[in-house]
Amino acid sequence: MSVEVHIVDGALGPYEPGESTFGVGAVIVFEGVVRPAEDGVPIEALDYEAYEPMASRQIGAIAHELASEFGLFAMHVWHSTGRVPAGRCSFRLVVESAHRKEGLAACDAFIDRFKKDVPIWKKPVHRGDADSAE
C-alpha cells in the first residue's frame, strides 16, 4: 500500500500519471477546482492556509486508515496552500484499487473525512480586496 501526501504552494499543476502497481484495475483521479463564485458572489481566488505539520499528518493518517479499510493499492493526496485562482486545481486525490467500487467508495469516504478533520482553511479573495491581484 502506498500513501503520499503533498502540500503545495499555489495551484496544482496538471496530473502526471505514474506506472500503476501490477494488479491495479482502477485508477481514480479526483480534482477539486476553485469555483468562480462563493455563495453566489464572484471571487478571484481562494487563499488556503494549512496548520502544518498537523494537516499532513491528519491526511496521512486518514489515507492509511482508508487504504487499509478498502484494500487499496495506493492513495495519493495533493492540496494547495496560499493563493489559487478561480478555475485552477487546489486538491487532487488519486486512488488505485483492484476494482472500481471500492476505489470510488474510498474517494468519497476520504473527502468526507478531509472536510471534517484536516486543519486547512480557505478564504475567498474578491475583486477589489486590498490584497487582490487588481
Added chain:
Amino acid sequence: MGEFAHWGIVERRYSWAMRVEVRLFGPERAAAGRDTVAVDLAESATAGDVLAAVGEACPGLSLAAARLAVNHEFAEPARAIASGDEVALIGLVSGG
C-alpha cells in the same frame, strides 16, 4: 488554589501553574483579531479547561464546533496539558 476565611469573608487564591499560548487559525483568528490567545492554567489543566479559558478570554468566538489540538493531534477534553505543549484551536475547517 487555597481558601481562607477571615472577617467572615471567603477569599480564594488561585495559583496559576502555567501560561499557554493557544494558536488561532482561519475564522477564529479573524474573529479574535490575533494569532494567539494566552490563557493561565492550573497545574492539572486539561484540554477542556483550555477551551473554557479561551472562551472566557475571547467571548466573541463561537466554540460550539471547536476542538483543541495538542502537539498536532486532536485532543479529548480530558487530555492533560503540560508546559511546553503546542496548543491550537481548530474550528470548522474548509479544505478539500
